[in-house]
Amino acid sequence: MKHVTIPSGASLPELYRQWAGDYPKFFKMDTLSKLGFLLTEMLVAGEEGRFTPREDRAVLVFSREGCLANDRHYAASMADFPSPALFVYTLPNIVTGEIAIRNKYAGETSAFLMDGLNQSLLWDTVRQSFQDPVTQSAIVAWINCPSDTEWEAQAWLIERNDLM
Amino acid sequence: MTKVYCIGCGVVTPVGNSPETVLAAVREGRTALRLYQDTPEPYMASLLSREGFSGPSFLEHIARQAAWSAIVAAGIDPAGPRVGLVLSTIKGNVEQIGQADVSLAASANRLAQALGVKTAPLVVSNACISGLAALLQGMRMIRSGDYDHVIVIGAEVQSRFIVTGFQSLKALSLEPCKPFDAARDGLNLGEAAAAMVLSATPHSAAEIYCSDSFPKNQFSATNAWELVSGAVRNDANHISGPSRTGEGSYNALRCVLKGVDPEELAFVNVHGTATRYNDQMEAIALNRAGLQNVPVNALKGVFGHTMGAAGILESILSMYACDAGIILPTQGFSQMGVDPAVNVSEQERKTDKMAFVKLLSGFGGVNGALLFRKGGAQ
Numbered sequence: 001m002k003h004v005t006i007p008s009g010a011s012l013p014e015l016y017r018q019w020a021g022d023y024p025k026f027f028k029m030d031t032l033s034k035l036g037f038l039l040t041e042m043l044v045a046g047e048e049g050r051f052t053p054r055e056d057r058a059v060l061v062f063s064r065e066g067c068l069a070n071d072r073h074y075a076a077s078m079a080d081f082p083s084p085a086l087f088v089y090t091l092p093n094i095v096t097g098e099i100a101i102r103n104k105y106a107g108e109t110s111a112f113l114m115d116g117l118n119q120s121l122l123w124d125t126v127r128q129s130f131q132d133p134v135t136q137s138a139i140v141a142w143i144n145c146p147s148d149t150e151w152e153a154q155a156w157l158i159e160r161n162d163l164m
Numbered sequence: 165m166t167k168v169y170c171i172g173c174g175v176v177t178p179v180g181n182s183p184e185t186v187l188a189a190v191r192e193g194r195t196a197l198r199l200y201q202d203t204p205e206p207y208m209a210s211l212l213s214r215e216g217f218s219g220p221s222f223l224e225h226i227a228r229q230a231a232w233s234a235i236v237a238a239g240i241d242p243a244g245p246r247v248g249l250v251l252s253t254i255k256g257n258v259e260q261i262g263q264a265d266v267s268l269a270a271s272a273n274r275l276a277q278a279l280g281v282k283t284a285p286l287v288v289s290n291a292c293i294s295g296l297a298a299l300l301q302g303m304r305m306i307r308s309g310d311y312d313h314v315i316v317i318g319a320e321v322q323s324r325f326i327v328t329g330f331q332s333l334k335a336l337s338l339e340p341c342k343p344f345d346a347a348r349d350g351l352n353l354g355e356a357a358a359a360m361v362l363s364a365t366p367h368s369a370a371e372i373y374c375s376d377s378f379p380k381n382q383f384s385a386t387n388a389w390e391l392v393s394g395a396v397r398n399d400a401n402h403i404s405g406p407s408r409t410g411e412g413s414y415n416a417l418r419c420v421l422k423g424v425d426p427e428e429l430a431f432v433n434v435h436g437t438a439t440r441y442n443d444q445m446e447a448i449a450l451n452r453a454g455l456q457n458v459p460v461n462a463l464k465g466v467f468g469h470t471m472g473a474a475g476i477l478e479s480i481l482s483m484y485a486c487d488a489g490i491i492l493p494t495q496g497f498s499q500m501g502v503d504p505a506v507n508v509s510e511q512e513r514k515t516d517k518m519a520f521v522k523l524l525s526g527f528g529g530v531n532g533a534l535l536f537r538k539g540g541a542q
């Protein structure tokens with residue numbers, strides 16, 4: 001089981017240059033998606049067969065606030081001209097889609113919200129997701145970013161066997 | 165694997181507040197879709213009346229109402245130690261953003277408290293497939309052995325936030341939407357709440373508790389609907405547009421139909437938002453999955469797109485339709501507008517089959533399929 005974290009307030013463009021560097025779409029993403037994208041880069045860097053399309057890896061993102069930081073940006077744009085570029089990020093599961101697109105993960109992707117990091121509820125839910133017989137591994141992340149400058153961001157790469 | 169049954173349903177919609185009345189409304193072709201002018205640009209939507217409502221959250225109000233109906237029908241004690249709660253909503257109380265804690269997790273907590281649920285609630289917010297993903301989550305909780313009953317609630321209310329967002333994406337039609345039709349030009353937004361009580365046993369305590377004044381629960385004892393299998397798959401293609409090859413939708417269908425003869429299916433109740441891309445994508449996925457001859461219907465022409473409620477509301481109506489021996493019509497459809505074609509059920513049809521698939525797709529590239537079957541039929 002591999003585990004990574006991004007400290008609150010860390011420079012995300014710097015981490016992007018360190019871990020990715022070849023994916024300019026990163027800069028269009030909201031903070032939630034940026035954090036999920038970077039956490040995954042850190043987890044799967046150097047993995048054999050990376051970018052080969054696969055259906056056996058799930059992406060499960062847990063949060064309390066979800067995409068509310070971006071929702072506030074969209075709400076501010078409404079008064080002037082509602083921004084479609086901001087609106088598409090007003091969904092807590094877009095981060096899972098960004099990770100899937102980058103890594104060609106065609107398996108299950110899901111966003112879950114709970115009132116603060118409840119470890120037992122989180123890991124029960126992860127374990128339950130392996131009831132899908134196709135899923136052999138999962139990117140599991142807890143990302144809570146009430147603002148664009150303060151967050152909790154950690155992720156695990158879990159293999160089916162880790163949970164047995 | 166543990167079987168999972170639906171033993172109680174509840175709905176709140178603009179055309180009725182019980183599955184029976186809503187089914188009757190759909191059969192009569194009734195809809196609440198109309199043009200609203202309270203945003204800079206008008207929009208067509210199916211909205212609930214706020215008359216007589218006062219309280220901090222209309223969303224939680226309708227979610228509670230649907231959940232109580234389902235709980236009463238199922239006759240369970242929501243405060244039991246092995247009762248779980250899953251909430252499906254996409255935007256929750258977002259209209260109050262900046263004025264209150266509009267987190268979806270806070271809504272789920274308040275709902276759990278109001279219903280007396282003692283276990284920690286979980287929110288599934290997977291864009292437009294949220295309702296289906298929440299049902300799948302409920303199934304998994306039952307199968308984990310940790311829960312006897314799981315209350316799954318889907319709810320969505322519309323607001324300037326959501327309406328202007330879809331307008332900015334040019335996704336809305338100004339007319340009642342036309343799923344799978346050649347002239348379809350976008351979706352309508354809708355409000356609803358819907359709830360199911362899932363159970364490891366098909367028995368409904370309602371039979372024991374309910375007096376004659378309660379509506380008889382048709383999911384009781386020997387004839388409960390089973391939620392057989394579900395899958396969520398990502399297109400891994402685009403965050404706001406569906407795959408041109410229907411990849412994720414096809415993969416989800418392939419998973420749930422493993423070992424299933426398409427002949428067994430009464431119908432596939434599709435997403436059918438009536439946007440050009442969604443319906444075309446679903447047609448490709450259905451054909452790839454070998455379902456081109458299976459009747460297909462869509463209910464967005466009645467309710468609009470009820471977002472977090474859609475997966476649960478449309479599944480409930482599909483169960484009740486099968487029980488009534490019918491395939492519901494696809495309101496708004498008249499001329500085949502997808503290629504390859506699918507077998508769209510334009511008018512109400514009869515069926516004696518007791519299985520169907522619910523299909524949904526959403527932003528973030530997510531797709532979901534769920535197979536329902538009744539009473540050991542196979």
